[in-house]
Amino acid sequence: MSEQNITLRVENVSKHYGEFTAVSNLSFDVRAGRVFGFLGPNGAGKTTTIRMIVGITFPDEGRIELFGEKISNDSQNRIGYLPEERGLYKKMKVQDQLRYFAALKNVSQAEADRRIDFWLDRMQLSEWKKKKTTDLSKGMSQKIQFISTVLHNPDLLILDEPFSGLDPINVEFMIEVVAELKAQGKTIIFSTHLMETAERLCDDIILINKSRRVVGGTLREVKASFSKNLIALRAVGGDSVLEDKTLVAGFVKHADEREIELAEDADAQILLKKLIENGAAISKFEQIEPSLNDIFIEKVNETNA
């Protein structure tokens, strides 16, 4: 992995509030053009870390590098931040609010107007341009807030619970939009409690709890490292193969299927081959992977204990 490919580098960062340590010696890299899942339970230190990345607060110890440089006010213009706690001016027109947020990111008004039109159209909200926030539904204001995050065409997007308050149809719609942004080469940091969504979207993840890193890496690596070599099998015949101790450590019988634990160093492909050779009619053969949700619960409980 070369240095240019790193959008964000967090290095041994700590943040204290009096006696309380919000973030403790945290390090991770976010690679360019990837979706990075920043996961953790409430109070783990996610928001504190994000606030340090976007330059709202500063680390007590450690270093944060953005686009290869120490964070500065200029780097703020290249970040789009959608906070978990967010809102809009109540009595302002949608267009005026978006213009103001764009101006605060140094976007000229002509350019801002062009992008406002584009994004309102993309979000199917064009007819709400001159309406006030108080006229919008919750889902609509969420979308407007999302527009304010991407209006200045940032290279790094930080989305903290971006789908809260959206109905399932709009969640799918927004996932599509995020995927488009990723395809344009944007780097996306995605913070959420929704493990299913994280699993669908993220290339890499980090899980933090109680101010510390618990586990991290590519989604594949993390899931693989938690894999327990379990196989769900639904088949008629081939029972003799399951007695082979070099392949199978043991199995549990559920209704019409068996959960097989592979022997150490055994290969699932060989087991499958042997079953077929022994004339088993297989309707299901699946390597069971732990879900991100399982990993989350397991690791959080572990570190809480």
Place this chain on the structure above:
Amino acid sequence: MRKFLAVVKHEYKKVVLKWTFLIGTLLLPLIGAGVAIVPAIIFSIKGEPTRIAVIDQSGKIAPRLKENLSAERMSAKIKQAAKDSLTDLDASQQERINRSAEQLGASFVFTDYDFAEKPLEQIRRELGGKITAKELDAYLLIPNNLDAVDAKYEFRSRKAGDFGGERNLRDALNEAVRSERLAGANISETQLKDLSKNVDFDSKSLDEKGDEKDSDGVFIASFVIGLMIYITLAIYGQMIMAAVVEEKETRIAEILFSSAKPFELMMGKLVGVGLAGLTQLAIWIISALVLVGIVVAQMSAAGMSISIPNISPLMVVYFFIFFLLGFFIYASIFALIGSMVTTMQEGGQFSLPPIMLLLVGFYFSFAVIRDPNSSLSFWVSIAPFFAPITMPVRILAETPPFWQIGLSILINSLAIAGLVWLASRVYRVGMLMYGKRATIPEVWKWIRQS
């Protein structure tokens, strides 16, 4: 800098494009115009003259009465009443009503009525009939023997509420009877005029250098200026607080802080709202000057000389400077409060102390108007928190030496620097603290930490 200007523009537009601002800005001059112009219009539309029949059984009073009620005499009286009502503010409410009624100056038209040889009862009946037939509005019966103990002057009118006219008539009648009595005591008409002449009371106050200056209207102008600054500072302070609380309550602060420096955001807010305040004041002051011009023009056209306080352009400049000083002092206090509370209601409780400071400053301005050169006036007009109200009042009442104005500006600028420093430290921490109102020790910790 670009971001700072963006904040200034945003805050300015947010205030100025509101209905309340438009109404507030335009309403005051309209009310002023109403107060200044409407009475003038009403004066010019005089009521229908009262048709009156005077039955002078003594035969001595009617000519004098007619002279006393002549147009010439009435207009002199109206002018005096108008002048008194502007200068003598201590007059009771009743007095003022009477005066304005006099200003309305109901006039009389005398109708001839031949009463010779008719008994009183018949006269009353005939005149009563004429009044019912609307041929006549009123009649006055003057008794034969003026000085009899039971001598009664009967006035009957169908204009019941015309107390102005009635008062004029009574005054004129009293004067006529008095003159007749004096004439009876062998005092000539010339002597009579000399005796009853009013003294010419020329009231002027002296300034520092001992030069004469007109005091008419200075009191009102100083009071109005003091009140105007007090009200605007209180309103704009609360406006700043509401804007800060909104950004905190709606969590917009989080987005703002990820885009610009907290100090830029806070100062941008203060400057933007401050400019909106200046806009409003400028409109008010220009319309006030225009209105005063109109009133003065009207009065001099009516032959009255009313001296208005001598307001120089420099005074207007000072006025704006002290408004801005006051604005930044109170706006930074209100911004600080806004960032430590969670709702407008909580902010309301905390805004009592700054409002009290403003009020005390306003009360001090009375002491300043009464005696602009006392040592109390000196101290309150250079003290921070009070000077923005008391100094403009003092400058108008009696411009102090320049070093005192300069000192006041300096001291208050230093106070602003300190307050902005404090407020910006509380602001950048407080704006991101959700959930509960910060306690004073917590705020103190933020100030020392950040």
